[in-house]
Amino acid sequence: MSDKGRTILITGALGQIGSELTIALRDRYGNENVIATDLREDEEGRLSSSGTFSKLDVLSTEEIDTIVKKFRVNAIYHLAAMLSAVAEKAPEKAWHVNMNGLFNVLEVARENDCSVFFPSSIGVFGPSTPMDGTPQVTIQRPESMYGITKLAGELLCNYYHDKYGVDTRGVRFPGIISNVARPGGGTTDYAVEIFYDALEKGRYTCFLRSDTYLDMMYMPDAMKAAIEIMEADGEHLRFRNAYNIASMSFTPEELAAEIRKHIPGFAIDYEVDPVRQKIADSWPNYMDDSAAREDWGWKPDYDIAAMTEDMLSVLRKRIDGDAD
């Protein structure tokens, strides 16, 4: 597909990733060519102020099909989903939203010749997966409902590519750290909350153990990955389920130490949530992303030091601005 002719539908656009990815895609392809949708209304005008926003429930094939036809969409970024912690509280609903939502998107994509971006997750791995340098192809036995739906989603994307020729592309996102929309109920949310509390209270109570290693990624790198894999030459993509991508991995204690370089008195303590700790313990310490680097040139820009400096600087300006 030529980049000039790209017309994009985003589902779940008001979430943590969509709130920023929508704007990045509009900057790249033109405001009029990126249709943002969500189950919720855009009450703050975050996305409707720069382009089309429409309410859309991914559980309705008809609603997806109508928008795709109306705007002649040829690429779908399917972000709508329930994340790991909220999915564990409502597993039946999470199965319904995460699986049937993706199924509906793939069906509409098949009928209307759209490419599909699927955001998979480190959640597709489980306790029997090798934790250090987790390979692209390895044991995948997730134990959370979220992980099960993401793994089945990867397989479904692969199936639609092989059987129907749908141009499916995906990445296994680590925990995403960002400063626009707050995270939607995941196991990695601590790595965002900690920055707000560091600036507002000087201390943070973490729901994961101090030594819990997890892969994380700063939002600019996450958006870069989502855009670059969709623009990559499809001939070079060996994997149509999802690619491991990585940029940094740390524990809560290590992140706190990094924050202390900027806020010396910052204090952290721990009140471990057993549900999220069990999930975190089953996810990789760090992934091997060499397949993404080889196949489509993946290369992140931010490490923990650059991300921490930028997060604190952006949030500090916002908090100071609000106080004026």
Ligand code: NAD
């Ligand atoms: P989020 O929870 O912040 O946002 C999800 C959005 O989907 C919400 O705005 C919600 O209103 C919407 N939604 C829920 N049900 C819907 C439905 N039936 N129809 C339409 N919209 C619906 O999630 P996010 O963090 O922005 O994540 C986006 C995608 O990326 C998800 O698929 C998630 O699994 C994946 N991902 C996120 C992370 C992360 O750290 N944020 C990491 C790995 C993968």
Ligand code: AKB
């Ligand atoms: C979650 O914690 O559920 C998400 C993810 C890593 O998929 N942030």
